[in-house]
Amino acid sequence: MTTQERLLSLIDRETGKAATLESTFDDLGLDSLDLVSLLQAVDEEFGGNVLDKITDIHAVGDILKAIK
Amino acid sequence: MITFQEEPFAKFFKDGQALFVQHHKELALNQEKIEMEMDEQKYQALEDAKILFVLTVRDQGYLIGYLVAFIMPHMHYKSAGLMALTDMYFIRPLSRRGAGARMFIEFEKRMKARGVVQIMTSCKKHQDHSQLLEKLGWNNTDFTFTKVLI
Numbered sequence: 562m563t564t565q566e567r568l569l570s571l572i573d574r575e576t577g578k579a580a581t582l583e584s585t586f587d588d589l590g591l592d593s594l595d596l597v598s599l600l601q602a603v604d605e606e607f608g609g610n611v612l613d614k615i616t617d618i619h620a621v622g623d624i625l626k627a628i629k
Numbered sequence: 630m631i632t633f634q635e636e637p638f639a640k641f642f643k644d645g646q647a648l649f650v651q652h653h654k655e656l657a658l659n660q661e662k663i664e665m666e667m668d669e670q671k672y673q674a675l676e677d678a679k680i681l682f683v684l685t686v687r688d689q690g691y692l693i694g695y696l697v698a699f700i701m702p703h704m705h706y707k708s709a710g711l712m713a714l715t716d717m718y719f720i721r722p723l724s725r726r727g728a729g730a731r732m733f734i735e736f737e738k739r740m741k742a743r744g745v746v747q748i749m750t751s752c753k754k755h756q757d758h759s760q761l762l763e764k765l766g767w768n769n770t771d772f773t774f775t776k777v778l779i
Contacts, residue, residue: 586727593730594761601764613738616633616731 564607568625571606575599582622603628631688631728633735638676641683642669644692652719656753659777675699682713684739686720686732694720694728696736700745710746718750729758733765 562570565582572580576599578589586596600612609628611618618624653665675681680701686694696718703712715736720728733750740748751773752758759769 591727592725593727593758594764596727597730597761597764613734615727615734619631 564629565625567606568603568621568628571602572599572621575602580621582625583620585620600624631686631693631724631731633684633686633732635739636683636685638672638681638683641685641692641695641697642667642672644685645695648692648695648719648721651721652717655722656719656756658753658775662777662779682739684732684736686724686728688724693724694718694732696732698736698740698748700740700743703747711744712747712749713740713745715748715750730761730765733762737765 569580572578572589576589576591576595578584580589591599596615597612600615600618603609603611603624607628611624611627614627618627649665649667653660657663657665672681676683680699682698682700684696684698685692686696697716698713699716700711700713703709706712718729718732720732737748748767750762750767751771752762763769
């Protein structure tokens, strides 16, 4: 499984939404609490301190860049 | 594109008028007895004294939110270093998808960069952000009580 596939699978698991790299958090209907929970889950699985980079992260593709 | 930046009070105050009204309507208590009237001169004096911190949130340059804090040594812990206490924060409802979390993380980063040793904030019971703040590592340490006397 590639990093991208693992990330999309994690997002599906955490939010119940099928995301693409272009999906924004607005598209996914995430509020602040959902977003923080998701990024903490990403940090746990991939590292990369993604939550700290939250101000630069607007779409799923930005998360992928941050963890690579 | 949402951006976060520190701004001079005067610019923020000029751009923020509509948001202040929205903020007050949504969150202020006892509105029928206590009117909103922000003390521009006092805020300006606090900025001149290097106590005021204004973080704005803009979308394509348009003001959509803010976090205002006071930064100074605590009166009870004079030598402990700078401490920051939020005065007010708000994100307009239309722009809330994650912007609040981003704003608090940005606030924390900027306070760390300034050498602030402790940050303090609060939220309304009818607009409870405890879960979010706790997820971001804040501890719930106090209860606040209010009694209107007029």
